[in-house]
Amino acid sequence: MLNYQPSVTNSKTTDPRFELSDAARYFYRQDWMVGTAGNLSARLPDDSFWITASGKAKGELSTSDFVRVTLTGEILERASANIKPSAETIIHQVIYSLFPAAQACYHVHSIEANLVSHFTEKLNLLLPPLEMVKGLGVWEENPQVAIPIFENHLEVPQIAAEISDRFSTQLPQVPALLIRNHGVTVWADSLTSARNYVELIEYIFRYMVAARQAGIF
Ligand SMILES: CSC[C@@H](O)[C@@H](O)C(=O)COP(=O)(O)O
Numbered sequence: 724m725l726n727y728q729p730s731v732t733n734s735k736t737t738d739p740r741f742e743l744s745d746a747a748r749y750f751y752r753q754d755w756m757v758g759t760a761g762n763l764s765a766r767l768p769d770d771s772f773w774i775t776a777s778g779k780a781k782g783e784l785s786t787s788d789f790v791r792v793t794l795t796g797e798i799l800e801r802a803s804a805n806i807k808p809s810a811e812t813i814i815h816q817v818i819y820s821l822f823p824a825a826q827a828c829y830h831v832h833s834i835e836a837n838l839v840s841h842f843t844e845k846l847n848l849l850l851p852p853l854e855m856v857k858g859l860g861v862w863e864e865n866p867q868v869a870i871p872i873f874e875n876h877l878e879v880p881q882i883a884a885e886i887s888d889r890f891s892t893q894l895p896q897v898p899a900l901l902i903r904n905h906g907v908t909v910w911a912d913s914l915t916s917a918r919n920y921v922e923l924i925e926y927i928f929r930y931m932v933a934a935r936q937a938g939i940f
C-alpha cells in the first residue's frame with residue numbers, strides 16, 4: 724500500500740481539500756449545506772481520508788478546515804489541536820470500509836431529502852423510474868430502484884452501526900443512503916462522480932416532491 728506523502732499535497736491538483744472546498748461551496752449555494760450542515764471527505768492512497776472539520780461553515784472552507792483520519796477514526800493530521808473531525812466521521816469510515824472503490828463520500832442536508840424521507844416508513848424508498856437513475860449506475864428500462872433509509876439516532880455511531888449491519892448482508896442498488904429527517908450520503912470512485920451523484924439524487928428528490936404535489940407519484 725502506498726504511503727500518503729503530505730509534502731506532495733500542497734498543490735491544487737493533488738490535494739483533494741481544494742476540490743472538497745469547491746464542492747462544499749457549490750452545495751452551500753444550492754442550499755444543501757446551509758450553515759455548518761453536511762460533511763465531505765476524500766480517501767487518500769494510504770486509506771486515510773481528509774474530512775471536513777466539525778462545525779465549519781460549509782460555504783467558506785479552506786484547507787485548514789479539514790482533518791485527516793484513518794479508517795478507524797484515528798486523527799493523523801490537522802491544522803490545530805482544537806479542530807475536531809466531523810461528528811459524522813464514523814459514517815464515512817463505514818462507507819470506505821464497506822466499499823473499497825469509494826474515493827469520496829459526500830453528505831448534504833436538503834429540504835427535499837427530508838421531505839421524501841417521509842414518503843415511506845419502510846427501510847427503502849422507491850425512486851421514480853427517471854432517466855436520471857442511469858447517472859447513478861442503473862441502466863435498465865423502467866428501473867425499480869430503491870434508496871435505503873436509516874433512522875436519525877442522536878448517537879451517530881448507532882446510525883453507522885445500522886448502515887454497516889444492513890449493507891453487510893444487503894448491498895444497496897445505488898451508491899447512496901438517506902437518513903430520515905437528516906439528509907443524503909453518497910459515495911463514488913472519484914470526487915467528480917460524488918458531486919454528480921449528489922446533484923442527480925437531489926434532482927430525483929425534487930422531482931418526487933413535485934410529483935407528489937401534482938398527484939402523480
Ligand atoms: C447543522 S448541524 C448538522 C450536524 O449535526 C450534522 O448533521 C452535520 O451534517 C454536520 O456536522 P459536522 O460535525 O459539522 O460534520
Ligand SMILES: [Zn+2]
Binds near residue numbers: 760761811830
Ligand atoms: Zn448531517
